[in-house]
Amino acid sequence: MIEMKDVTVYFPQSKRHALHNVNLTLVEGEFICILGKSGAGKSTLIRCLNGLQKPTSGEIYWNHQPLSSKNKEQMRKVRREIGMIFQHFNLIPRLTVMQNVVTGMFGYRSSFKNLIGWFSEEEILQAQQVLSVVGLSEYKNQRIESLSGGQKQRVGIARALLQKPRVFLGDEPVASLDPGTATHIFSLVQELHQSHSHLTIMNLHDVDLAKRFATRILALRQGELIFDGKPEDFNQEIYDLTYDGVYH
Numbered sequence: 001m002i003e004m005k006d007v008t009v010y011f012p013q014s015k016r017h018a019l020h021n022v023n024l025t026l027v028e029g030e031f032i033c034i035l036g037k038s039g040a041g042k043s044t045l046i047r048c049l050n051g052l053q054k055p056t057s058g059e060i061y062w063n064h065q066p067l068s069s070k071n072k073e074q075m076r077k078v079r080r081e082i083g084m085i086f087q088h089f090n091l092i093p094r095l096t097v098m099q100n101v102v103t104g105m106f107g108y109r110s111s112f113k114n115l116i117g118w119f120s121e122e123e124i125l126q127a128q129q130v131l132s133v134v135g136l137s138e139y140k141n142q143r144i145e146s147l148s149g150g151q152k153q154r155v156g157i158a159r160a161l162l163q164k165p166r167v168f169l170g171d172e173p174v175a176s177l178d179p180g181t182a183t184h185i186f187s188l189v190q191e192l193h194q195s196h197s198h199l200t201i202m203n204l205h206d207v208d209l210a211k212r213f214a215t216r217i218l219a220l221r222q223g224e225l226i227f228d229g230k231p232e233d234f235n236q237e238i239y240d241l242t243y244d245g246v247y248h
């Protein structure tokens, strides 16, 4: 479904290869966790997949079509298929849970309707359904700023779900949460992954979580893909290579 061929991202400002000749094929149904030290290139890889970062060289194919050949409108359609959750949630704190969640539909609606904030009964019903999936129905009129971190991330997941994504991306979605809440969030993501057969790709720092939930682990080191395999094959030697032997 997504292919990366010889993808390199070089930042002249920092004189760093954030990604170096990365080759990957990612298919529907996989739950992929990307591991790597800080600065290894995890976020850059995610940003390449959603088109926010253009490779310096190489190509990314989305259903066999190169992303670089897509115009603005075609890119909008690709992004619509990507649900994204973030470390700091990227929600609007002063707005309510419902007001935040409905923005997940914006890619499917006219700019005018989005601007005036008009939603049909059917759209409201869909938003209520995703809120019930993440267990936040009773919080729909509460402001984001009054929620806990775990609840905020569940709002983020509901918003992403409303996009009916084929690809579910997370850029360190549990890095700001305590271990118990992080596990709950990953369990929820896994449930949704299994019921929708998404391609799920999550960056994270927690090796145990990755080994517990992923069907495939990728490890980056200084922009290079040094491991691509099953969780059970991510052994101590690869761990040491990924993290220079430093516990994370």
Ligand SMILES: Nc1ncnc2c1ncn2[C@@H]1O[C@H](COP(=O)(O)OP(=O)(O)OP(=O)(O)O)[C@@H](O)[C@H]1O
Binding pocket: 011, 013, 014, 016, 017, 018, 036, 037, 038, 039, 040, 041, 042, 043, 044, 045
């Ligand atoms: N916009 C940019 N300009 C210059 N250098 C950048 C830029 N974005 C990333 N880099 C560099 O590219 C490398 C990879 O960064 P990236 O954010 O992808 O790493 P990461 O693995 O996600 O790190 P973290 O776990 O800390 O978020 C780093 O050395 C970083 O400094």
